Amino acid sequence: MTQVLTAKSLGIRITLCLAALIVVMGLCTLVGSQKVSLEKVFAGPGRSPGENIDYEILVGIRLPRVVLAALIGAALASAGVVLQAILRNPLADPYILGISSGAGLGVIVAIISGITWNFCGGSPLSVFAFAGAIATVWLVWLIGHVTGKSQVTSLLLAGVVINAFFSAVIMFLTSITKSNQLLSTILWLMGSIRQQDALVLRISAASILAGIIALFIISHRLNILSLGEYEAKALGVDPAKTRLLAFSFSAFITAIAVSLSGLIGFVGLIIPHSVRLICGPDHRQLLPISAIIGGAFLVVADTLARTMFGQEQWPVGVITAIAGGPFFLVLLARYSRKVSRLK
Amino acid sequence: MNKLWWLILTILCLAGAGFFIFRMFPDQGTSTAAPATAVNRIVSLAPNLTEILFALGLGEKVVAVSSDSDYPPDAANKSKVGTFWQPNTEAIIASKPDLVITEWFEQQKSVAESLKRLGYNVLTLKIETIEELLAAIKDIGAATTTQSCADKLVQDITNRLDNLRAKLAGTKKVKALWVIQTEPLRVAGRNTFLNELIELARAENAIGPTIQQYPSIGTEELLACGVETIIQSAMGADNITDQRQAAEKFWSKWPTLPAVKNKRIYVIDPDTTLRLGPRLCQGLELIARCLHTDM
Numbered sequence: 001m002t003q004v005l006t007a008k009s010l011g012i013r014i015t016l017c018l019a020a021l022i023v024v025m026g027l028c029t030l031v032g033s034q035k036v037s038l039e040k041v042f043a044g045p046g047r048s049p050g051e052n053i054d055y056e057i058l059v060g061i062r063l064p065r066v067v068l069a070a071l072i073g074a075a076l077a078s079a080g081v082v083l084q085a086i087l088r089n090p091l092a093d094p095y096i097l098g099i100s101s102g103a104g105l106g107v108i109v110a111i112i113s114g115i116t117w118n119f120c121g122g123s124p125l126s127v128f129a130f131a132g133a134i135a136t137v138w139l140v141w142l143i144g145h146v147t148g149k150s151q152v153t154s155l156l157l158a159g160v161v162i163n164a165f166f167s168a169v170i171m172f173l174t175s176i177t178k179s180n181q182l183l184s185t186i187l188w189l190m191g192s193i194r195q196q197d198a199l200v201l202r203i204s205a206a207s208i209l210a211g212i213i214a215l216f217i218i219s220h221r222l223n224i225l226s227l228g229e230y231e232a233k234a235l236g237v238d239p240a241k242t243r244l245l246a247f248s249f250s251a252f253i254t255a256i257a258v259s260l261s262g263l264i265g266f267v268g269l270i271i272p273h274s275v276r277l278i279c280g281p282d283h284r285q286l287l288p289i290s291a292i293i294g295g296a297f298l299v300v301a302d303t304l305a306r307t308m309f310g311q312e313q314w315p316v317g318v319i320t321a322i323a324g325g326p327f328f329l330v331l332l333a334r335y336s337r338k339v340s341r342l343k
Numbered sequence: 344m345n346k347l348w349w350l351i352l353t354i355l356c357l358a359g360a361g362f363f364i365f366r367m368f369p370d371q372g373t374s375t376a377a378p379a380t381a382v383n384r385i386v387s388l389a390p391n392l393t394e395i396l397f398a399l400g401l402g403e404k405v406v407a408v409s410s411d412s413d414y415p416p417d418a419a420n421k422s423k424v425g426t427f428w429q430p431n432t433e434a435i436i437a438s439k440p441d442l443v444i445t446e447w448f449e450q451q452k453s454v455a456e457s458l459k460r461l462g463y464n465v466l467t468l469k470i471e472t473i474e475e476l477l478a479a480i481k482d483i484g485a486a487t488t489t490q491s492c493a494d495k496l497v498q499d500i501t502n503r504l505d506n507l508r509a510k511l512a513g514t515k516k517v518k519a520l521w522v523i524q525t526e527p528l529r530v531a532g533r534n535t536f537l538n539e540l541i542e543l544a545r546a547e548n549a550i551g552p553t554i555q556q557y558p559s560i561g562t563e564e565l566l567a568c569g570v571e572t573i574i575q576s577a578m579g580a581d582n583i584t585d586q587r588q589a590a591e592k593f594w595s596k597w598p599t600l601p602a603v604k605n606k607r608i609y610v611i612d613p614d615t616t617l618r619l620g621p622r623l624c625q626g627l628e629l630i631a632r633c634l635h636t637d638m
Contacts, residue, residue, distance in 0.1 A: 033433050033434055034436075034437040048462070049461055050436075050439050056461050057436050057437065060457075061433055061461075123456075177556060184450060187429075187449075192429075195432060195454070195456070198460070313426075313429040313431055315429075
């Protein structure tokens with residue numbers, strides 16, 4: 001990649017991708033297990049529930065779900081980009097630093113304790129998952145900070161150890177819960193886009209967008225950081241500070257995504273790699289485009305999850321893994337051949 | 344650490360600003376529910392709830408059920424709105440319900456919440472013990488203006504339970520195990536609904552108190568517990584004969600166990616025993632017959 005990324009070309013590409021995302025979201029809103037007539041939808045809501053069911057299904061159920069899927073996809077994909085950059089590890093995904101097990105622990109504690117209060121319209125499971133995720137990430141960061149000079153390696157190791165330890169605690173706790181609570185927890189963790197309260201949707205939309213924008217602002221520093229710690233210092237970028245900022249923002253948006261939808265795998269791993277294969281490794285472009293493509297990918301995956309099997313709803317994580325894995329392999333094979341030919 | 348606080352503050356400000364921008368759009372679909380007068384179109388999201396509705400004579404008014412609602416046979420012909428674990432909100436709305444009845448656990452609660460936000464009339468019930476079952480029947484009766492039927496059904500169930508208790512009063516307490524799965528061997532512990540059932544049928548759980556609800560037990564504990572009757576709930580009601588043969592083969596490994604020696608191993612239909620519904624007494628009588636052969 002020798003061409004220089006100008007602000008204009010970046011703007012054009014982002015606008016094109018955004019337009020594509022909106023088209024995908026629009027199309028996916030029209031697809032569902034129930035047929036909906038647009039004419040009736042435009043007639044507006046009925047006076048009482050059940051009067052205009054087309055409107056209720058499309059605007060009340062489907063649209064929020066599509067928006068939520070786009071947000072979560074965007075959050076996971078951009079967190080994936082950032083973690084792969086700061087950990088300098090291609091296997092990094094948003095869950096690598098203990099967020100998944102922290103959120104899981106939060107959920108199971110909420111289920112066992114049987115708490116029923118809602119916080120700002122968020123169910124106790126979401127609130128506990130968020131708290132668990134944030135606390136765990138903080139713990140991992142602290143351990144990584146305390147233990148090593150080579151912060152990246154000790155962060156990764158701390159993440160792996162905390163993940164393993166918390167998984168064991170989760171296993172113990174699930175074995176003492178009642179059977180239907182157990183299945184409830186497992187299904188929660190498998191990841192599915194759930195309907196959310198309007199207030200929760202707004203708060204999380206705003207926070208996720210704010211987080212992605214913040215990451216975009218520091219994306220040029222990620223470019224410099226990927227040259228290596230010494231080189232970054234020479235170019236006037238403080239690696240430790242950049243890492244802390246990038247790590248905090250990505251942990252924050254991942255924790256929100258997890259608390260809304262459980263663990264949806266593969267989006268945060270394959271979308272950044274796919275976009276990198278096609279558009280190159282410049283983070284100023286990689287980050288926003290990954291976010292948009294990640295959103296579109298999850299919208300499509302969730303649409304498949306809710307329509308492919310008739311009335312049944314499938315956990316969207318199953319779809320992202322089944323559809324995403326082979327797609328990524330094809331992409332990898334094609335582009336690595338292309339790259340090796342160029343050399 | 345100072346920088347971290349700035350960071351948190353920035354995120355909070357951004358989130359707050361975003362929230363107020365988004366709040367400018369008006370809320371949609373928050374019309375309040377009309378007071379429930381007469382309920383005519385009911386959707387049930389669990390097989391036991393469907394059974395209760397039919398037992399209250401509301402079968403005609405049930406318009407849609409979860410895909411595992413298969414009893415009474417009429418229920419199986421109703422249109423389906425997704426599974427017990429993953430209900431389909433769109434399908435529920437499309438069946439134009441004026442009352443939706445759900446169970447009390449996360450997946451169904453979240454569907455209930457979104458229906459309530461649209462103004463639908465939703466009844467969420469927690470049914471994990473016999474006492475809660477009786478209360479739930481009364482709640483459904485109140486919500487569907489069939490209180491008298493509900494009271495009668497509750498009375499019937501209580502009477503049948505009392506009869507059974509009276510009949511079993513003189514018999515010897517049997518040491519029983521309720522086996523959930525055989526490989527690895529997993530049984531119902533003391534703190535479960537199944538334990539409640541076998542104690543009602545005058546038996547004692549052969550396994551003492553455990554931390555786990557459904558503990559997995561080793562051969563040592565199994566041989567030491569001196570179990571006299573083993574009850575296994577079948578996995579699905581279709582091939583019970585096959586499952587019986589498999590169970591006999593499995594247990595023949597321990598010929599010294601009293602239950603195996605006396606051939607007191609039963610594989611029973613899970614629907615009446617595991618579903619907390621109006622057929623509970625039937626299931627309980629079945630368990631009692633397994634435990635006390637003289638009945």
